[in-house]
Amino acid sequence: TLGIVGESCCGKSTTARLLLHLIEPDAGEVVFDGKAVGKPGGIQPNALYRQMQMVFQDSYASLNPRLSIAQSIAFGPMVQGLPKAQALKRAVSLLERVGLAPSIYANRYPHELSGGQRQRVNISRALAFEPKLLVLDEAVSALDKSVEAQVLNLLQEIKSAFDLTYVFISHDLS
Numbered sequence: 001t002l003g004i005v006g007e008s009c010c011g012k013s014t015t016a017r018l019l020l021h022l023i024e025p026d027a028g029e030v031v032f033d034g035k036a037v038g039k040p041g042g043i044q045p046n047a048l049y050r051q052m053q054m055v056f057q058d059s060y061a062s063l064n065p066r067l068s069i070a071q072s073i074a075f076g077p078m079v080q081g082l083p084k085a086q087a088l089k090r091a092v093s094l095l096e097r098v099g100l101a102p103s104i105y106a107n108r109y110p111h112e113l114s115g116g117q118r119q120r121v122n123i124s125r126a127l128a129f130e131p132k133l134l135v136l137d138e139a140v141s142a143l144d145k146s147v148e149a150q151v152l153n154l155l156q157e158i159k160s161a162f163d164l165t166y167v168f169i170s171h172d173l174s
Contacts, residue, residue, distance in 0.1 A: 001166040005173050012169045016135045019167065020052055021045040050080060053126035057138035059118035063110040066148045070106035073124045093126035098154060115149035120154065127158070141172065
């Protein structure tokens with residue numbers, strides 16, 4: 001786990017977007033798994049997106065309000081070519097893994113969930129690609145302290161279970 005901590009507007013989120021190649025770097029290079037991103041002979045951004053995923057601070061804005069929770073989790077893998085039935089099965093499995101009962105939450109919509117539940121859905125969405133690295137951009141800062149602790153514990157369990165690397169961005173050193 002790499003922590004990036006700094007005050008507001010100091011470039012933490014920009015750094016995250018550069019790591020994921022959501023913003024093209026002006027200079028220098030991003031190297032992932034020993035390969036330069038976007039360079040000849042390196043890893044191309046489309047392949048990078050399957051291996052690196054981001055969990056954003058605003059859990060509501062990062063979910064499509066017209067997709068059910070299961071559809072939202074399954075959407076990315078389906079776009080990448082996973083058959084719909086398999087993608088939905090993966091979504092159900094991931095909902096269970098993050099502590100949201102699929103029988104209760106799979107067919108709900110983002111506005112029907114609390115902030116902590118939506119953030120668990122966003123973690124599931126990121127995990128649906130089976131990435132090697134998760135970038136967590138202020139992933140718990142909008143949550144109240146008790147929910148924040150639950151999500152941090154969940155992230156610790158998931159890191160170990162899925163053998164993930166985290167880049168954790170925060171303005172709160174604790």
